[in-house]
Amino acid sequence: MRVPISWLREYVDIDLSVDQLAERITNAGLEVGSIERIGVAGAPLEWDRDRVLLAHVLAVRPHPDADRLVIATVDHGAGQPKEVVTGAPNLFPHLERGDLSELDLWAALILEGATYLDPHKDLQPTKLKGRKLRGVYNDAMLCSPVELGLGEDHDGVLLVRGDELTPIAGGRSEIVAGRPLVDLLGDAVLEIDIIPNIARCASMVGVAREVAALTGKVLRTPSTQVVQEGPSIEGKLVIETREPELNPRFVAFLIEGVEQRPAPFWMQHRLRLAGQRPLHVVVDVSNYVMLEIGQPNHTFDWGFLQRRAESDPGYDPGGPVRLITRLAEPGEQLTTLDGTRHELLPNNILVTDPAGALSIGGVMGGEESEIQDHTTDVLLEAAAWKFTNIRQTQRQLGLHSEAGFRFSRGVHPELALLGARRAAELLRTLAGGTVAAGCIDHVAQAWAPVEIELDPAYVNERSGLDLSPEQIAAHLERLEFSVEPSTSGRSTLRVVAPPHRIDVEGPHDLLEEVCRMVGYENLPSTVLASHLPPQRGNPALEAEEAARDCLVRSGLHEVITYRLTTAESEARLRDEEVSVGPYVELSNPSTLERSALRRSLLASVLDVASNNARFTDRLALFEIGAVFLPRPDSPLPEEVARLAVLLRGPRQGAHWQDGTDPGAAAGELDYFDLKGVIEILLRDLHLDGAEFSATEHPTYRPGRAAELSISGRTVGRLGELHPVVARDWGFDERPCLVAELDLGPLLGSASRAPVVTPIPVYPAVREDLAFLVDESLPAAALVEALRSAGGVLLESIELFDLYQGDKIAPGKKSLAYRVAYRSPSKTLSDRDATRLRGRLVEAAAGIGATLRE
């Protein structure tokens, strides 16, 4: 909300600078997002005190050589009147009318050397230079609002009657020829973010009330006196409320004989500063009162309401017009005054007459009944609505308005009558109407002031302050709460909320008010003295973080991807477990590419890899995150923690030295690099019982995929991505190694500490053994056989060569291992070693492996 300081000053004295004021109210919860300055120091255009002046227009005569120019004579306080050449259309009507001083016309005069915004140069700040205009030397200029940085109006010079300037100037005596313009119209506009619990501040008076309370000043509320000289409204209108809870109060005034004319300058000026475009006096008064007091109100064309009532067959001639507030009926429609036709919903509250809908209560009026150019009689409505219902209606209809903004956050019913009275009186004085005697004040549901029993000890215990009951009372009274000692005899206070607050429910709200008044910056700051709760730790998270660190040590980069995707995107995996669904689908996605929660982590990582592959050869990525698997027995999906790994590209990075070092290993990353990463992870997590077994899966290239199981439980797969899947992600021929593993079983069984064995005392016997086996025999099977034959004495067995080729029989492969025998209790002799070897060879023979001599 835009709050001009000049407007605010009408209700409260402000001693602080604009910046100080902004900081003070920001700290109290009225966040000033920005400050727009006009004319004053810091404004985009500063008005020179000596050269931008208020001038009294004395006469206007024709230019001797130009039909489109006139010469105005103005008094700018220099003793001598000044002549200014101008082409302003709004001076032409005053041509040759002799002495104009009686007209009390004032303009903004700038003198040579002053800066203005030149509309012919894209509003560039431009210094005024004296020059001849068609033979007449001119060293001053009358400015349009736009040239002064005062808005968009460039239809003529700023030309204001003295009395229309008075409310802004702060008194008639302030309007003096030669007054620096900055003293009259210089301003700062605060942009305040109205958060839900300060909805009461969505008006100038609302902000002024806070300022008064925070700075210890007195609030001056606008007068709500109305001069009512017209025939009584009684008998002309009846209100019927079908939904008392949704529309607790409906106030109406009748103002007859209004004239459609522009609102006075001061009102237009304030509306513009507040961000509204002035239209004509009736609409402007309505908006002005909403901005001033916070009570939105609505004006109906009374003539239209009467005509529609008369055309109703059930209308009793001479009887009252009936207005009914009710919920929309099935199929009901209304065109609002912004020209939009709405299909109304059953929970939308309407103002209607027997012929149908007139307006959407609290949100926007209907087009038919709005004020027309010929309207003379106005029915003014100021009502109270239930904020949750208004919010719902606004959201459902996508219809937003200044009135709806306030009503959907809550406007106290007390304000309805005040707002109506203020608007009625302004229509009388500014639009020349006559206000009918009496008013309709239909209260369908009464409200009671909120009373709270407040224990001063509660305030101190929760805030850390040490305030006396009197001090607490004083803080609350500054915000217009009434505070008395409790009648219940306890040492508590009886606090009654003021009649503009709907946000106060209990002692916690009063605690906040006291803290705000003290100032959050003045509250003490302490360390937690409360008992330290039982410490529980989070082993699952710790294991997950250990896994992250391990993968980073292995040279992988962590990625974090969107958890929202589509079934189509994941279908590229060709994995039925994923694509068969079901998915957690959004009913309101912001983009169709992100409309369901993922079931696969690998697909997300492939997206990232594919994006990166465009500029980097080598990819080593992992992500740890959740996938979302809906469950039949719960509205919430199972959130399964997964690990996805992706490797691709050259094994070695390029180094300047490699060119001269032919020994550097080359080649592409392959399955065994991926498996190595997983093996290191399993080792670091101290996991035993891991088993890799060959598997076939549509996501993976046939013959190059493994299933990983831990203690017999499958945790996921790893292998080379199927070339067809890789192609769908935009990868070329080079292999892409991927893994997707369930993290739960991986980490759940990983809490075991490492098994540490003492450094051996006795030497090992090492030898190399090569076995000839069938190509199809998994190496793991051979190692298994050797291990079980070697027992504890077989300390290690490491593959160092795999050979297939000319030197051995077709269909065979040679697996060469370096083995170490060691006893924990003695030095092994040659005979021991020979015996051990014999056992190994025998076991190998048992699965068809023969020792190569």
Place this chain on the structure above:
Amino acid sequence: MSETSPETSLDFEAVQNRAEVALARCEDPEQLESWYYATLGRKGEVQLMSRQLGQLSAEERPIFGKRVNALKQALQVAYEQRREEIERQALERRLSAGAIDVTLPGRRPRTGTLHPSTLVLRAMCRIFGDMGFQIYRSPDVVTDEYNFEWLNMPPEHPARDMQDTFYTRDENVVLRTHTSAGQILAMREYHPEPIRVVLPGMCYRNEQITARSEIQFHQIEGLAVGEGITFADLKGTLTEFARRFFGAERQTRFRASYFPFTEPSAEMDVSCFQCDAKGCRLCKYSGWLEILGCGMVHPVVLRNGGYDPERFSGFAFGTGPERIAMLKYGLDDIRAFWGNDLRFLTQF
């Protein structure tokens, strides 16, 4: 000895001089060995001189013997020195041939990186961990009650406008819009014990994806519930956090704000670390950066969590690691976080 002929004594000096000159000419171990053989070897010059001993008188012998020994020792020492020098020179020659250009780039071990969000989350969790806040994780997909209703945001509450929610096909199930959704879970699990937890996690908002807004982002929520916890404790705890996270010289500012689940509510700002609170583009010339929202847990929320608000009080706070990282590292596009461009990720 007066009897010693000048010739003899001249002999000694001449031999020594000649041998030393020859020694100085030795340039490598082979020449050195030849010299040694020729001079101090079994058939060397000095050895031959000592054979003259037998021809001398009994008086002359000890004198002659002393002189020969002195000569032997002197040449032996000279030899050792020369040998060391030659070895040193040889080593120097060898090493200077192996000189490398130390300004050429090093060969770096292949290391990975953690995602910047993980780094920031960890840094935050570590600081709060030191203060006794334990990590509590809760699901991303929650019912309306956890995300809104039990946090004092009944249907049509205006505060719901502050967050654009993703709804699932089951209209009562939402993607959490804030980690506050985990508060009730933590409270219900731990009450009536006191609580000190932080809840990190992914949150979702229905927004357009732009440089400034994302559909998913991390949050870290903090929650302390116990007896006698005050607003002053909230200020102290968060000020301590800000100083540790942003630097000891940072100032904090608390100002009134609104969250339905806290009362009183506050925003904490820290003095701008780019301009040191003088005013710059980062802080929009205010000198302050908005860092986190916080407040005293609303009595309704305490009650929904199983605590008696008359007896217990608490505070809660929440902040966004990506936003903080953007401020801290001067990033201007939040999309970089889930874009996962390696050229971005590897800079942290």
